[in-house]
Amino acid sequence: MQKFLFQGLLRGALTEPPPRPEDAMLAELGQALERAAREKLGRSLAIREVDAGSCNGCELEIHALSNAFYDLERFGLRFVASPRHADVLLVTGPVTKNMKEALERTYNATPDPKWVVAVGDCAFDGGVFAGSYACVGAVSQVVPVDLHIRGCPPDPVALLKGLIALVDKAG
Amino acid sequence: MLFTPEDPNSTAPAPAASCRPWARETVDDAGWRAAIEEIAGRKADLLSLWSDGAHVFMAIVGRATPKIRLVSLDCPQGRFPSVGVRHPPALRQERTIADLYGLTPEGSPDTRRWLDHGRWGLRHPDGEAAQIETASDAYQFSPAEGAPLHQIPVGPVHAGIIEPGHFRFSCNGEVVVRLEERLGFVHKGVDSLMAGAPLDKAAKLAARVSGDSTVAYSFAFARAVEAAYGVEPPPRAVWLRALMAEIERLANHFGDIGAICNDAAFALMLAQCGLVREKLLRAASACFGHRLMMDRITPGGVAVDLSEEGVTTLRSLLEKIGVMVPRVVALYGDTTSLQDRTVATGVLSAELASQYACGGFIGRASGRRFDARAAIGYAPYDALSFELGESTGGDVDARVWVRFDEVRASVEIIEQILDRLPHGPIQADLSAAPGGAEGAALVEGFRGDIFVWLRLAADGRIERAHLRDPSWFQWPLLEAAIKGNIVADFPLCNKSFNCSYSGHDL
Ligand code: SF4
Numbered sequence A: 001m002q003k004f005l006f007q008g009l010l011r012g013a014l015t016e017p018p019p020r021p022e023d024a025m026l027a028e029l030g031q032a033l034e035r036a037a038r039e040k041l042g043r044s045l046a047i048r049e050v051d052a053g054s055c056n057g058c059e060l061e062i063h064a065l066s067n068a069f070y071d072l073e074r075f076g077l078r079f080v081a082s083p084r085h086a087d088v089l090l091v092t093g094p095v096t097k098n099m100k101e102a103l104e105r106t107y108n109a110t111p112d113p114k115w116v117v118a119v120g121d122c123a124f125d126g127g128v129f130a131g132s133y134a135c136v137g138a139v140s141q142v143v144p145v146d147l148h149i150r151g152c153p154p155d156p157v158a159l160l161k162g163l164i165a166l167v168d169k170a171g
Numbered sequence B: 001m002l003f004t005p006e007d008p009n010s011t012a013p014a015p016a017a018s019c020r021p022w023a024r025e026t027v028d029d030a031g032w033r034a035a036i037e038e039i040a041g042r043k044a045d046l047l048s049l050w051s052d053g054a055h056v057f058m059a060i061v062g063r064a065t066p067k068i069r070l071v072s073l074d075c076p077q078g079r080f081p082s083v084g085v086r087h088p089p090a091l092r093q094e095r096t097i098a099d100l101y102g103l104t105p106e107g108s109p110d111t112r113r114w115l116d117h118g119r120w121g122l123r124h125p126d127g128e129a130a131q132i133e134t135a136s137d138a139y140q141f142s143p144a145e146g147a148p149l150h151q152i153p154v155g156p157v158h159a160g161i162i163e164p165g166h167f168r169f170s171c172n173g174e175v176v177v178r179l180e181e182r183l184g185f186v187h188k189g190v191d192s193l194m195a196g197a198p199l200d201k202a203a204k205l206a207a208r209v210s211g212d213s214t215v216a217y218s219f220a221f222a223r224a225v226e227a228a229y230g231v232e233p234p235p236r237a238v239w240l241r242a243l244m245a246e247i248e249r250l251a252n253h254f255g256d257i258g259a260i261c262n263d264a265a266f267a268l269m270l271a272q273c274g275l276v277r278e279k280l281l282r283a284a285s286a287c288f289g290h291r292l293m294m295d296r297i298t299p300g301g302v303a304v305d306l307s308e309e310g311v312t313t314l315r316s317l318l319e320k321i322g323v324m325v326p327r328v329v330a331l332y333g334d335t336t337s338l339q340d341r342t343v344a345t346g347v348l349s350a351e352l353a354s355q356y357a358c359g360g361f362i363g364r365a366s367g368r369r370f371d372a373r374a375a376i377g378y379a380p381y382d383a384l385s386f387e388l389g390e391s392t393g394g395d396v397d398a399r400v401w402v403r404f405d406e407v408r409a410s411v412e413i414i415e416q417i418l419d420r421l422p423h424g425p426i427q428a429d430l431s432a433a434p435g436g437a438e439g440a441a442l443v444e445g446f447r448g449d450i451f452v453w454l455r456l457a458a459d460g461r462i463e464r465a466h467l468r469d470p471s472w473f474q475w476p477l478l479e480a481a482i483k484g485n486i487v488a489d490f491p492l493c494n495k496s497f498n499c500s501y502s503g504h505d506l
Helices: A002-011 A019-040 A058-066 A097-111 A123-125 A158-171 B027-042 B087-101 B188-195 B199-205 B210-229 B233-265 B267-288 B308-334 B336-342 B351-354 B360-364 B396-420 B475-482 B487-497 B501-505
Strands: A045-052 A077-081 A088-090 A115-119 A147-149 B024-027 B044-051 B055-062 B067-076 B079-081 B104-106 B149-154 B165-173 B175-182 B438-445 B450-454 B460-470
Touching: A045 A058, A045 A097, A045 B149, A058 A158, A058 B267, A077 B087, A088 A097, A088 A123, A088 B055, A115 A123, A115 A158, A115 B487, A123 B487, A158 B027, A158 B501, B024 B027, B027 B044, B027 B055, B027 B067, B027 B079, B027 B360, B044 B087, B044 B460, B055 B450, B067 B438, B079 B487, B087 B175, B165 B267, B165 B487, B175 B487, B188 B199, B188 B460, B199 B210, B199 B460, B210 B233, B210 B438, B210 B450, B233 B396, B233 B438, B267 B308, B308 B336, B308 B396, B336 B396, B336 B487, B351 B475, B360 B450, B450 B487, B460 B487, B475 B487
Parallel strands: A045 A077, A045 A088, A088 A115, A115 A147, B024 B067, B079 B104
Antiparallel strands: B044 B055, B055 B067, B149 B165, B165 B175, B438 B450, B450 B460
16 A cells, blocks of 8 residues: 555546547636635535435536546535535435425525535436426426526536536526 | 226227237136246246236246246236245335335235335326325334344435435444345336337437446337337347447446445455546447437447448457456455455345346356346347356355456457347338337346337337336345445445346336
8 A cells, every 4th residue: 555655645636637529628627616615605615415306317427527637625615414514415316206395494404595406417307207207397497597508428627617607606 | 008908998909818928818816826936936936026906917037948938917906916925026015015015015025115216296197197195104114123233224315426325234243233224215217107108218228227227228128119010130230239238348347346346445456447438439429429329229220320430349358358357256256455345245046036037247156147148149249158157155256256257258248249230221121010019128238138028009109118127136136245244335236236226216
């Protein structure tokens, strides 16, 4: 393991440096986000993720935000374990009827000011599950939504872009 | 809509006499009971138990020779002899049949509702639906009584970025005496959405039963449709399907190995494995235009072809993974503080894995050597050579090692595919729907075998479909594996299983 750690030290940050166009976009996004978060909120933003019926595809991409390529935390954004510590609820899924109350209670447990970001096509309008007896459909039918990030699932860059838009709006 | 024989307005065709590639036998009560005895007597394993409202179906696979048999029983009285009373692994599927279709498993020892939490406004949504008023049903957890015992309720909203479900721990101090799961929170009514859906919509639904297995589900669904149509997809499509399936398997194993170690507070592994996973997803996106490769396998073939550039991308990625794997394996194997947490934790006995016909790496880490790619065999795997991992340890550590073995096998498979990928078209013609035809398929996803059965209507729509996630037979085993462990080890055990909530809840 020491060898591994030592190699890591020598290699420096794994977070991708430019020059690949995608990385350049990432870096740019990151700077914009950090600036906006500092200016508008003066601190970092805590995110609580709530799966309200997703197929788990959206969760996989939300997870990816924390890997070394995207490294969400460098932008002042971090995932927290409790809604009571959160500024933002990141909600996925076509809100199943079996999860509706849990989503409402999570929302009510989140202190003001708070923002809700609905992630994925399911969260936008129920996606392929729209019209099912078992689903409510859009997240906005259950809690007020500040921003939708479309996609099935949205990729990490789309998620980052959406979060920047939110920080802009929140200010 | 429910099709019952006594319904004079029923438009349902009589169930087709045969299903492809495995014939379906219509049996009477005695035949049904004989099939139950086969699985209860360990001559065969239960693959799935489901209903279309008028019949119940059972798919079983022989143990001596892995031959699949489908049997069905008419239920004109809305009842069928319980399978669960003789074979507990069937209990949750039986409760689901009762919830969705309103058929009663006679003699079942567990009559509690399962996916139905009383919140749909309906009972038996896929059968004779009845409106209900309740806001929710109370649920009776199994008791665990005694002076020092206390209960810890967890979920449905968990502390991490994971799917929702409820766990009820009964503990003696820190030691878990009983865990009872309550699932169904992400039930989205897939059976109902499938009934009457046109093929393209149904394929999209199948791809979204469990997002982490989207390729495997699309693969299984496409094979079942093609079986019903009696059509073979072109060879290039078949090979590309396996290529996508193995990339998906690799990405999931890397993601999970990292996450398991992270739950033992070993974040270095998460970082390293997360890198490999991300590279795989980017390659998938470059080659097939979607990071998870959703909707890339379609009935009849595949939706996108792989370019020469794509082949080069994958080859150089494989090279990097080839360098990475031994380093990650050494990192895991040499870190004793990590193994301190994983060895002898969450042991699943070979006995239970065998009884529940537990698929995937969970089964293989507890000595059950079943893999649909090898045991049943389907194209192109019958033309590929690969080694299956196996262990008898049954603990978290064994599941990690078996996953490393699967990573190596997938790398081998992808190399063979890239070397031998045939040229030609990627879509077969599926225009003449044989109405009333049935098809079934069994495909090995990353977490185990995925079973699909479906019946086509005359216009090519899906009349009924049943998709069974491997998690059905893995979730109950998590309850057994956690017994006697401390509460703090639950995340580790849970992650090492990584059962699907969405796939199970459907
Ligand atoms: S938007 Fe797509 S990936 Fe996300 S939960 Fe819905 S089906 Fe799954």
